[in-house]
Amino acid sequence: MSLVFTPSRIRLALGAGLAAALILSTAGCKKKAAEPDQPKPVMAVEVVSPQSHEWSQRLEASGNVQPWQEAVIGAEVGGIRITDVKVNVGDVVKKGDVLATLDPDTLRATLAQRDAEVAQAIANFAKAKADAERAEQLDKTGSISQQDILQYRTAASTAEAQLKLARAQSDVADLQLRYARVVAPDDGVISARSATVGAVVSAGTELFRLIRDQRLEWRAEVPGDLLGPLQVGMHAELRKPESTTIVEGKIRQLAPTVDLQTRNALVYVDLPKDAGLRAGQYVEGWFELGKQAVLSVPESAIVLRDGHDYVMTLDDKNVAHELKVTTGDRHGDDIAVSGDLTTKTRVVKSGGSFIGDGDLVSVEAK
Incomplete structure (x- = not known):
């Protein structure tokens, strides 16, 4: 038996084919929508954990070297x-x-x-x-x-x-x-x-x-509200200008007043005769305040944004989160930090300034 294709049958067949094509196309689009593209890591980073230390607590200061009398x-x-x-x-x-x-x-x-x-x-x-x-x-x-x-x-x-x-x-x-x-x-x-x-x-x-008795002293300027821990006889260290040489001294006297303009007070530190310093030199130094338990991270992990210090932390999915911290003393390449972090916190070691809050990163194998 032979099939006869009349115009009406041809139109019916074309309509059915078009409908089937539309159904298949819609199904394909739904399948693609159900499977979105996964975000790509913005960069590869090295991860470190904060380290616990017993560090000597320091109060940094600066001032002029002057004659004792x-x-x-x-x-x-x-x-x-x-x-x-x-x-x-x-x-x-x-x-x-x-x-x-x-x-x-x-x-x-x-x-x-x-x-x-x-x-x-x-x-x-x-x-x-x-x-x-x-x-x-x-x-x-x-x-x-x-x-x-x-x-x-x-x-x-x-x-x-x-x-x-x-x-x-x-x-x-x-x-x-x-x-x-x-x-x-x-x-x-x-x-x-x-x-x-x-x-x-x-x-x-x-x-x-x-200069009587060839004696010099360091007149260190210290913020008035930080004078509390300092006492006469306490140890001090100075770094000679343009040198890594450290000069040791001892506090002889604490000024009884605070400057009304700078809000700083003078701390008078006796220096040894063989210190190799000259009257009038401006030097930086610090006072040892004792031991303190601290957490530290590499200084390269610190990100400065809007005048505040941050570190970039990673969750278990390697998504970065911005964490505000307070920095402290430096020992070598490490810096003391305080904030909402522990020794188990995953911190981006370097390059944090190129990462935004919520960015996905990949972690380099150590």
Whole structure:
């Protein structure tokens, strides 16, 4: 039997085929929608866990190195010319060493004049005293008035006072002559010199500065609210400028006040004489506050965002999460951290700044 394809049958067959194609196409789309593409890791990372340590707790500080005490040495007499300067900056001197000399000729002449005045005053006093004694003898005979006796007594007292004054002035002149030798008031090192040969100095003019006993101190600036743990005698360490050398010192004194502008207080640290530091140097250092249990991560794990420190942690599906932390002391390449993390927390070791919160990553095999 032969099939006859009439126009109506052809249209019916085409409609059925189109419907079947649409059904198959819809089924295929539903199958694709039910199976979405899996997200790809944004990058491969190395994972570490925070480590537990017993670290020395430190309080970091910075400040200037200054003389423990700096003596200003000046001229004790004025109007005298400097004839010799015996020391220069950096010279170590002993107490009593001559630093400079002033021209003594004028001072010697003054002393000679005062000595002559003393001799004259002695003679005047001797005469006045003898006159008063004769008047006392005449008083017994009634041959002298009481007014004359009083005048003789007054003249003797005045002459005695003038003698004392002349002797005092002679002592001053002698002292000024000794001041012609400018001497070191204590052991130390010369830190400044303004004396020059030929200059005429005034009384009180600064000639030298002396660091007493060659002692220096570190004046560390510490925030006032962190002074609590610090005590006199506590150990301190300084790092020499442009060097890895560490200098040790001890706290001698804590300032009783806090600066109103900076809110910092000064901590005075005694330094050894062989520290190799110079007055005026700005150095950084720290104070040892004892042991403290800390968690640490590699410093490369710290991510700075919006002025805060973070680490990127991973969950069991390797999805990254941003965790805010507080950083502390550094030991080598590690840094102390505190926050919502434990020794089992999985932390991205480096490259965290390229990872966003919620990103999927792959973990490199160790």
